[in-house]
Amino acid sequence: MADNITIKLKASKAVGAMLGAACGDALGWPNERLGRSKMTKQAQGRLHDFRRWTRRSGGRFFPHEETIEAGEYSDDTQLILCLCRSLMKGATWWDYFTQVELPFWSIYERGGGGATKRAVESWLDSVAPWSPHRKPQDVKQYFEAGGNGVAMRALPHVLRLGEQEFAEIASNIFLDGITTHGHPRALLGALAYGFALWTAFRKDTKLAYGELVEELIKNANVWSALPAPPAIHPEWKGQAERNLEGYAKLWESAKAEVIEYLEVCRAELAKGALSFDDDVLKQLQCFNSKISGAGTVAAIAAVYIASRHAADPINGVVKAAFAIGSDTDTIASMTGGLLGCINGSDWLSPVKQGIQDASYIEKCALHLAAGQVDIKTTIEPVKRNSLKNWVDDVAVASDVWETRLPDSRKAKVSRGSDQIGRSGKYKVEFLKLTSEDGQTIYINKISKGNFGGQPAQQQTTISSFLRKTPEQLQPQPLPERLSFGPKLPVFSLEKSVHFYKGLLGLSVKKESQDIVTFHQGLVLAPASYAKNFSGEFRTILYLEVTDIPIRFKAVMESNVQIVTKLEHWGQSSRRFFRCLDPDGNVIEVFEKQ
Numbered sequence: 001m002a003d004n005i006t007i008k009l010k011a012s013k014a015v016g017a018m019l020g021a022a023c024g025d026a027l028g029w030p031n032e033r034l035g036r037s038k039m040t041k042q043a044q045g046r047l048h049d050f051r052r053w054t055r056r057s058g059g060r061f062f063p064h065e066e067t068i069e070a071g072e073y074s075d076d077t078q079l080i081l082c083l084c085r086s087l088m089k090g091a092t093w094w095d096y097f098t099q100v101e102l103p104f105w106s107i108y109e110r111g112g113g114g115a116t117k118r119a120v121e122s123w124l125d126s127v128a129p130w131s132p133h134r135k136p137q138d139v140k141q142y143f144e145a146g147g148n149g150v151a152m153r154a155l156p157h158v159l160r161l162g163e164q165e166f167a168e169i170a171s172n173i174f175l176d177g178i179t180t181h182g183h184p185r186a187l188l189g190a191l192a193y194g195f196a197l198w199t200a201f202r203k204d205t206k207l208a209y210g211e212l213v214e215e216l217i218k219n220a221n222v223w224s225a226l227p228a229p230p231a232i233h234p235e236w237k238g239q240a241e242r243n244l245e246g247y248a249k250l251w252e253s254a255k256a257e258v259i260e261y262l263e264v265c266r267a268e269l270a271k272g273a274l275s276f277d278d279d280v281l282k283q284l285q286c287f288n289s290k291i292s293g294a295g296t297v298a299a300i301a302a303v304y305i306a307s308r309h310a311a312d313p314i315n316g317v318v319k320a321a322f323a324i325g326s327d328t329d330t331i332a333s334m335t336g337g338l339l340g341c342i343n344g345s346d347w348l349s350p351v352k353q354g355i356q357d358a359s360y361i362e363k364c365a366l367h368l369a370a371g372q373v374d375i376k377t378t379i380e381p382v383k384r385n386s387l388k389n390w391v392d393d394v395a396v397a398s399d400v401w402e403t404r405l406p407d408s409r410k411a412k413v414s415r416g417s418d419q420i421g422r423s424g425k426y427k428v429e430f431l432k433l434t435s436e437d438g439q440t441i442y443i444n445k446i447s448k449g450n451f452g453g454q455p456a457q458q459q460t461t462i463s464s465f466l467r468k469t470p471e472q473l474q475p476q477p478l479p480e481r482l483s484f485g486p487k488l489p490v491f492s493l494e495k496s497v498h499f500y501k502g503l504l505g506l507s508v509k510k511e512s513q514d515i516v517t518f519h520q521g522l523v524l525a526p527a528s529y530a531k532n533f534s535g536e537f538r539t540i541l542y543l544e545v546t547d548i549p550i551r552f553k554a555v556m557e558s559n560v561q562i563v564t565k566l567e568h569w570g571q572s573s574r575r576f577f578r579c580l581d582p583d584g585n586v587i588e589v590f591e592k593q
Contacts, residue, residue, distance in 0.1 A: 014159045014369035016340030018361050019348050024336030025076045028321035028328035062446045064428045071354040074111040076333040079153045084364040087160050090373045103382035104406045108441045115145035119180040124384040130239045143243040146185030148298035150177035151193045152330045155337045158197040159368040171231040184254035189295025195223035196303050200341035210269040212307045224255040261300040286326035302334035313339035313347045360438035382406045395445045396573045410436040420451045427451045487523040495582040503554045539585045544592040
């Protein structure tokens with residue numbers, strides 16, 4: 001694009017599309033699992049009314065709850081960002097996507113679809129999901145996957161290649177699509193949505209009412225053409241024919257399905273104000289649980305809502321996010337992406353700061369639109385075993401510990417309290433990682449074992465820990481366990497009580513001017529008590545705690561002298577640290593196991 005005005009418009013559309021997609025995702029995600037019977041007659045609220053909600057995770061065998069904070073996004077935006085980073089690798093984007101981004105995503109995905117997760121399991125072993133080396137039933141399941149997991153991540157291809165002819169973009173969308181899905185519904189839905197994005201992104205004047213639908217109908221042969229090699233690998237094509245007999249016929253059938261949906265949109269848009277969005281979405285099968293997640297359904301639903309509400313983008317995203325009974329997060333995300341390509345970014349200004357990782361998302365959009373390429377092209381594949389070992393290392397790391405992510409970015413680790421399963425046979429460790437470039441990644445690590453004896457105070461969610469106030473983060477008193485222990489002469493009872501009670505969490509059982517007794521067995525006496533013994537001596541005290549990162553943080557922030565920083569004990573996974581109490585006694589604090 002030649003002049004500065006057009007360059008600015010391109011950047012604005014890229015930012016608007018990326019933030020619009022994340023915004024729709026965050027707004028619609030809480031409504032994803034709601035049935036039509038859960039609908040209320042209350043007002044839908046404004047776009048910036050992101051809400052905090054509790055999500056059930058862990059499936060049937062490891063059920064647990066995590067709190068999703070207002071404005072946080074799901075797998076839709078996660079995968080868009082995975083693809084953004086991959087495209088910045090230039091010609092090696094596909095290899096980077098399948099060897100690094102998708103495998104790494106498998107451990108931090110939030111709400112990922114079954115087809116995508118199954119395909120990623122294959123990539124973790126460096127095997128394509130259509131490979132003849134896989135089990136026949138797994139390959140067949142891959143080719144039967146026609147969901148919207150491809151369409152929802154098509155946006156970065158358009159932002160990257162928006163000035164090129166659509167055939168080149170279509171080739172990329174198809175290549176991207178087959179990494180996880182093999183059915184024509186998934187791939188054609190993504191191509192139709194990609195063409196709509198491309199049309200809106202290239203337009204430098206206002207989009208006419210219903211124009212997007214007309215362009216898709218008029219150019220059906222453009223977006224529905226099967227991409228030419230190398231987009232279609234010979235092995236993939238052969239497997240497609242073997243697992244879905246008459247693939248070309250299925251492709252044409254899916255095309256006819258999309259055109260039929262577009263004709264519904266054309267007819268309803270012609271009614272103007274007499275058309276009702278929910279009625280149209282019903283005709284598009286959005287509320288049909290058997291087909292609502294199809295790529296063709298999501299693509300045309302997003303096209304319809306964006307066309308209908310192009311002049312009022314906020315209301316358009318809200319409409320998609322609150323279409324209860326449909327795949328709300330994905331349709332709202334795709335609608336937001338389209339509306340950003342149509343209107344730029346200004347309409348999102350009031351809500352931008354409420355979106356998780358907004359600054360990082362905006363930066364990715366600008367890099368894509370500017371065609372920036374990461375000069376580091378070396379690819380280090382993320383393997384299953386190395387990924388597991390990395391997670392294990394991070395799980396035993398101290399709070400605010402710095403690590404290097406499997407994709408080579410640096411990140412800081414914040415730990416939440418463990419959540420013990422009701423059976424006591426497993427626990428969930430909650431980790432929050434913040435990358436150096438501004439992305440937030442949540443990892444829930446599940447471990448099997450006998451955890452029934454651990455205190456109930458650990459059964460909290462990561463968000464309840466990470467969002468606590470400083471006062472709420474003060475260490476809680478340790479439970480009473482001992483009826484005996486050391487007697488320690490100290491120079492200041494007041495300072496020592498603050499150290500052992502305020503920082504290390506012991507609880508006072510009895511206190512007077514001459515002596516302080518703790519429930520855990522420690523007794524503090526005035527320094528004069530030591531005159532009863534000859535010679536000078538120092539004591540080493542040993543203490544076990546269940547929340548060692550919090551204890552270490554409290555000690556650090558109180559300017560207590562640290563002898564040994566928080567680290568592992570020898571080759572074990574158990575952590576400990578050493579510090580001095582106010583009288584110079586060495587305190588060894590170990591993590592209770």
